[in-house]
Amino acid sequence: MQLDPIATWHKLLKQRDVQGLDALLADDAVFYSPVVHKPQVGKAITTMYLAAAFHVFGNESFRYVRELKADRDAILEFELELDGISINGVDMIKWNDDGQVTEFKVMLRPLKAVNLIHEKMAAMLQAAR
Numbered sequence: 001m002q003l004d005p006i007a008t009w010h011k012l013l014k015q016r017d018v019q020g021l022d023a024l025l026a027d028d029a030v031f032y033s034p035v036v037h038k039p040q041v042g043k044a045i046t047t048m049y050l051a052a053a054f055h056v057f058g059n060e061s062f063r064y065v066r067e068l069k070a071d072r073d074a075i076l077e078f079e080l081e082l083d084g085i086s087i088n089g090v091d092m093i094k095w096n097d098d099g100q101v102t103e104f105k106v107m108l109r110p111l112k113a114v115n116l117i118h119e120k121m122a123a124m125l126q127a128a129r
Helices: 005-015 043-057 111-128
Strands: 025-032 063-069 073-082 085-095 101-109
Touching: 005 063, 005 085, 025 043, 043 073, 043 101, 043 111, 073 111, 085 111, 101 111
Parallel strands: 025 101
Antiparallel strands: 063 073, 073 085, 085 101
């Protein structure tokens, strides 16, 4: 049976299931933030960023509007409104043969959105430490 990491991702996001990230992420997962220059390497730091994103992005307006999927990677375009700002972005996700996510890259627009997300994610990550 072929694992579907994107279906799992959708389920975890909907349920805000941070614990489920442990099985979804590979030990050597890398997270690419839209506001942090250096890639964040490892399951623990990737989990921390994604858990914070569950809280920051996870409001009732968040929705995926397009999904492009290949054998080992996918691009999921999303939209949401946060503090009166319309945000558009993409999650670029790669996974290994075991269906575990090895790379998670987030890109955002417009600049107002990037600045807002930077502020809110920084606060969440600071609280998590």
